[in-house]
Amino acid sequence: LVQDFTVGVGPIRGTFRQDDVFNGDEFVVSGSTLYRVTGGVATALIVMDGTGPVRMAANYTELCIAAGGEGYVYSGGVLQTPVPFSV
Numbered sequence: 001l002v003q004d005f006t007v008g009v010g011p012i013r014g015t016f017r018q019d020d021v022f023n024g025d026e027f028v029v030s031g032s033t034l035y036r037v038t039g040g041v042a043t044a045l046i047v048m049d050g051t052g053p054v055r056m057a058a059n060y061t062e063l064c065i066a067a068g069g070e071g072y073v074y075s076g077g078v079l080q081t082p083v084p085f086s087v
Contacts, residue, residue: 007035007042013067014054021058022076027065029054034065034072034079046079048072 008030017026026037032049035042048054050068057064063074073080 007037008033008044013050013052014056014065016056016058016063018058021060022063027056027063027074029056029065029067034074036074045074046072046081048081 007028010030013029013031015026015028017024022036023038028035028037028042029048032047032051034045034048036045037043048065048067049070052068054065054067056066061075065072065074070081
């Protein structure tokens with residue numbers, strides 16, 4: 001394994017990447033911050049609650065993140081927070 005880049009200060013709580021979704025960019029929750037990684041450059045999007053693992057899922061226009069009992073929706077430049085959800 002070879003490290004390509006570093007995102008945030010860690011720990012890494014979750015990652016998400018899918019071909020054809022947000023141009024194949026990677027989303028990473030490092031520490032309490034959500035980052036979007038494009039071409040090896042990480043851009044911070046939002047500070048999130050919690051310290052445990054996060055869950056992420058996406059369609060072609062939205063990324064949904066569940067973290068620390070809060071839900072977040074990223075829609076290509078727009079981040080809605082918090083979004084109520086239940087499990």
